[in-house]
Amino acid sequence: MSRIDPGGVAHVAGGEAGSLYAAGQKVYPKAVHGPVRRAKWAILAACLALYYLVPWLRWDRGAGMPDQAVLVDIANARIFLLWIEIWPQEIYFLTGLLVLAAIGLFAVTSLFGRVWCGFACPQTVWTDLFLWVERRIEGDRNARMRLDAAPTTRGKALRKLAKHAAWLVIAAATGGAWIMYFQDAPTVTRDILTGGASLETYVFFGLFAGTTYTLAGWAREQVCTYMCPWPRFQAAMLDENSLVVSYRGWRGEPRGKAKAAGVGDCVDCRACLHACPTGIDIRDGQQLECIGCGLCIDACDEVMRRLSRPAGLVAFETLANLAASEAATAGIAPGPARQVRGMKARQPVRFSRPRTWLYAGVLGAVAAVMLGAFLLRPTATLAVLRDRAPIFVRLSDGGIRNAYTLKLENRTRPDAALALVLDAPEGFRLVVQDSAADAEARPLLALRQDGITQWRALVTAPAGAGLPESTPVRFRLLDAAGHTVLAERSVFLAPK
Amino acid sequence: MPTKIEKDAVSGTLTTGHEWDGIKELNTPLPKWWLYVFYATIAFAAVWVVLYPALPIQGATGLTGWTARGAIEQEMAEHAERLEPRLAAIRDAAPQEILADPELRNFALAGGRVAFANNCAACHGAGGQGAQGGFPSLADDDWLWGGKLADIRQTIAHGIRNAEDEAARTTMMPRFLADGLLSAAQVNEVAEHVLSLSGRATDAAAARRGAAVFAENCSSCHGNDGRGSRELGAPDLADQIWLYGGDKAAVVQSVSYARAGVMPAWGGRLDPAVVNMLTVYVHSLGGGEPE
Numbered sequence: 001m002s003r004i005d006p007g008g009v010a011h012v013a014g015g016e017a018g019s020l021y022a023a024g025q026k027v028y029p030k031a032v033h034g035p036v037r038r039a040k041w042a043i044l045a046a047c048l049a050l051y052y053l054v055p056w057l058r059w060d061r062g063a064g065m066p067d068q069a070v071l072v073d074i075a076n077a078r079i080f081l082l083w084i085e086i087w088p089q090e091i092y093f094l095t096g097l098l099v100l101a102a103i104g105l106f107a108v109t110s111l112f113g114r115v116w117c118g119f120a121c122p123q124t125v126w127t128d129l130f131l132w133v134e135r136r137i138e139g140d141r142n143a144r145m146r147l148d149a150a151p152t153t154r155g156k157a158l159r160k161l162a163k164h165a166a167w168l169v170i171a172a173a174t175g176g177a178w179i180m181y182f183q184d185a186p187t188v189t190r191d192i193l194t195g196g197a198s199l200e201t202y203v204f205f206g207l208f209a210g211t212t213y214t215l216a217g218w219a220r221e222q223v224c225t226y227m228c229p230w231p232r233f234q235a236a237m238l239d240e241n242s243l244v245v246s247y248r249g250w251r252g253e254p255r256g257k258a259k260a261a262g263v264g265d266c267v268d269c270r271a272c273l274h275a276c277p278t279g280i281d282i283r284d285g286q287q288l289e290c291i292g293c294g295l296c297i298d299a300c301d302e303v304m305r306r307l308s309r310p311a312g313l314v315a316f317e318t319l320a321n322l323a324a325s326e327a328a329t330a331g332i333a334p335g336p337a338r339q340v341r342g343m344k345a346r347q348p349v350r351f352s353r354p355r356t357w358l359y360a361g362v363l364g365a366v367a368a369v370m371l372g373a374f375l376l377r378p379t380a381t382l383a384v385l386r387d388r389a390p391i392f393v394r395l396s397d398g399g400i401r402n403a404y405t406l407k408l409e410n411r412t413r414p415d416a417a418l419a420l421v422l423d424a425p426e427g428f429r430l431v432v433q434d435s436a437a438d439a440e441a442r443p444l445l446a447l448r449q450d451g452i453t454q455w456r457a458l459v460t461a462p463a464g465a466g467l468p469e470s471t472p473v474r475f476r477l478l479d480a481a482g483h484t485v486l487a488e489r490s491v492f493l494a495p496k
Numbered sequence: 497m498p499t500k501i502e503k504d505a506v507s508g509t510l511t512t513g514h515e516w517d518g519i520k521e522l523n524t525p526l527p528k529w530w531l532y533v534f535y536a537t538i539a540f541a542a543v544w545v546v547l548y549p550a551l552p553i554q555g556a557t558g559l560t561g562w563t564a565r566g567a568i569e570q571e572m573a574e575h576a577e578r579l580e581p582r583l584a585a586i587r588d589a590a591p592q593e594i595l596a597d598p599e600l601r602n603f604a605l606a607g608g609r610v611a612f613a614n615n616c617a618a619c620h621g622a623g624g625q626g627a628q629g630g631f632p633s634l635a636d637d638d639w640l641w642g643g644k645l646a647d648i649r650q651t652i653a654h655g656i657r658n659a660e661d662e663a664a665r666t667t668m669m670p671r672f673l674a675d676g677l678l679s680a681a682q683v684n685e686v687a688e689h690v691l692s693l694s695g696r697a698t699d700a701a702a703a704r705r706g707a708a709v710f711a712e713n714c715s716s717c718h719g720n721d722g723r724g725s726r727e728l729g730a731p732d733l734a735d736q737i738w739l740y741g742g743d744k745a746a747v748v749q750s751v752s753y754a755r756a757g758v759m760p761a762w763g764g765r766l767d768p769a770v771v772n773m774l775t776v777y778v779h780s781l782g783g784g785e786p787e
Contacts, residue, residue, distance in 0.1 A: 022525035390625030396638040396735035458782055
């Protein structure tokens, strides 16, 4: 691995000696064609379709409920996800999802390198989209470089204007779609377009549209290199068995002209460098700026095909295989023989490793806990809060009364009324303020659909009952068939 | 310690020219835009200091005139404006009508709870449990002046023995010993009789003698059987609840020197809507009686 360069700052370290700040160097990625590029287009289309279309999916939840399939309803403190409804106190499901996403990211990175960065990260996806627009309007790499170097003319200004206008339209759509996850999509779209939306809506719309335009249009690779924390610690997930975008130096070096004798397969055409969206040279080895998008693979393979050489001079390859190939080809002169020996020395990629099993295990455990918690989540809860001021009330006949606040939370749709009974010693009387009563004169508590109802219960112990300081009691709610639906324990307190 | 800038042998990167005990710092320059963002934050701070109160000087409010106190006052005013329609409805409604409307009832109970904590809890306790020495419990089933909504509202609005309000409930118990109406022996006998009403007499003979004293002096207000009178605010002497203590010494004290608890009138101090909310809230504490 002697070729692996520890540094990766070649393109910014070029500043004049002594300066602690370097002027940015604009990157002009060249369009490439090939399987990696096609995979990137497919993932880009899928991600964008998901992002833009999901808010428009409808889901019938009955009258008075939002009919949007995916909605984070902050005003009403609910998250709607198809048939699932998350209450604020269940926010740990969201936390669990984020934990799953993080561990999933670790697992995928340890297996396949930085595929998240290269293929699915929103920064990559939108930058790719913006680059595509840029290419349509200003042309490919060389045309863009010429255009930027040319003096300002009417044509140049028009092109630039068209590009930024297109970018702003995409950015506005992006910011708008974000808002749609938090408000009803058709309504908020109409409100934004007609000027009827709230100030907050416009602020967040502007915030997300602005960041999309800035980050995908202007900042691009600067986000990955300087702002994003993920490249800084992803090395902890990678090892020599992870697939990473690699230059097979054992095959390419020494570089030289295609027809020269005694040189490797790399013809130093710089196609990989020109295709790179972060402007690095993959031949310098693993480096922080490499987002693992693999576009250099497509670029190099195309050159190799034209030269009738085997593809794969740059490839998704493990560091272990690189080292093995290098060791096997030491001392062999450049040529087909070295290529064959080097490729033969490779071992199948070891996906089954302690590290990957550990990630898979943690992923499975967290997913199992989440699923269990989700399947066992109650659809209704009863909370009993005993009044503390006063702890008890002495009545004129010498009886003792305690008061309780009952909170009935109903997460299901249908309305229902449940009868309340009290499990307590003989003679205790239960009264619920402002409640109806059923045929057996038991308090009947109405459940509100998808909401909380609150009741005040007064429990009276008769005079002379000789009560201890604390008597356990239990409130039970019975359905129409007389089955206990919910139960909650509390205590009845009396003076010493 | 500054040294000369040189090329690092391993990485090929230039050093910054700084050295600490032989450790040299590589120069991996930040992008210029990063520096510009830093300058932009400084410019932002300068603008902020001019527009908003940022200097620790009295009266330095900034050009916008914004203050935290002003912002709170505005929020409070907006909040009051939002509440006003419901408060107006509560102001105009009788307490029974408030209880009949679930929305008004919830609003009144929540508002009453806050108003009670602000105005009433100092004497009557946080949950209306009262306090010894003349501050009655509002959560029990014993009322001096009545526990119906109208009774409670009248008491809150006009107070008890409150000289400043003509509509206040007022009665006076005579000071039987202090004013020479009864002898000390008679006071003792009538106290024994009062204790006997709740089965706690210590001297049966004295209690019997006291019955006659009671019938002559006390029954006009407290009733022949000592069950009290709500028209006169005369407490029930036969139950288990004693506002000033139920032992013999306390009863003797009450007979000898009388008791006259005072409650201020809240009608003039509080919004009528708040009086209505308090009425509904106190009624809900546990002692409220049906109309």
